Amino acid sequence: MWCRGIRGATTVEDNTREDILAATEELLQKMIEANDLQAEDIAYAYFTTTTDLDAEFPAVAARQMGWTNVALLCGHEMNVAGSLSKCLRVLVLVNTEKSADEIVHVYIKGAENLRSWPNTPIPSGGE
Numbered sequence: 001m002w003c004r005g006i007r008g009a010t011t012v013e014d015n016t017r018e019d020i021l022a023a024t025e026e027l028l029q030k031m032i033e034a035n036d037l038q039a040e041d042i043a044y045a046y047f048t049t050t051t052d053l054d055a056e057f058p059a060v061a062a063r064q065m066g067w068t069n070v071a072l073l074c075g076h077e078m079n080v081a082g083s084l085s086k087c088l089r090v091l092v093l094v095n096t097e098k099s100a101d102e103i104v105h106v107y108i109k110g111a112e113n114l115r116s117w118p119n120t121p122i123p124s125g126g127e
Contacts, residue, residue: 003037004103004122006031009089017056023088024061027108034104037094042070044093048077053086087111
């Protein structure tokens, strides 16, 4: 069994508790489906938001989804001039039998262009 990192990002409509929780849940659900995950597979999740999102901790959505035994942490992304605003990112570490090539990273909504997968160079200032 391996510990693998799965990346995900999305944008949030407005800096409200409801929008942050809804965007986080949508992103996590897509990551779970794309990688066939169970809550017990998840070791750790680190959420970041751009500094314009501060109405709620994204980890609250994970707890509401039943991630009660998962180590969760939130922080702010670096405030780089010209970077994507209202962006929520997550790095999830999972225990899995999958190879690194089988892991599916999920970028949705306004964050779709942060990483073009596969085999496309990562844009300057992006993921």
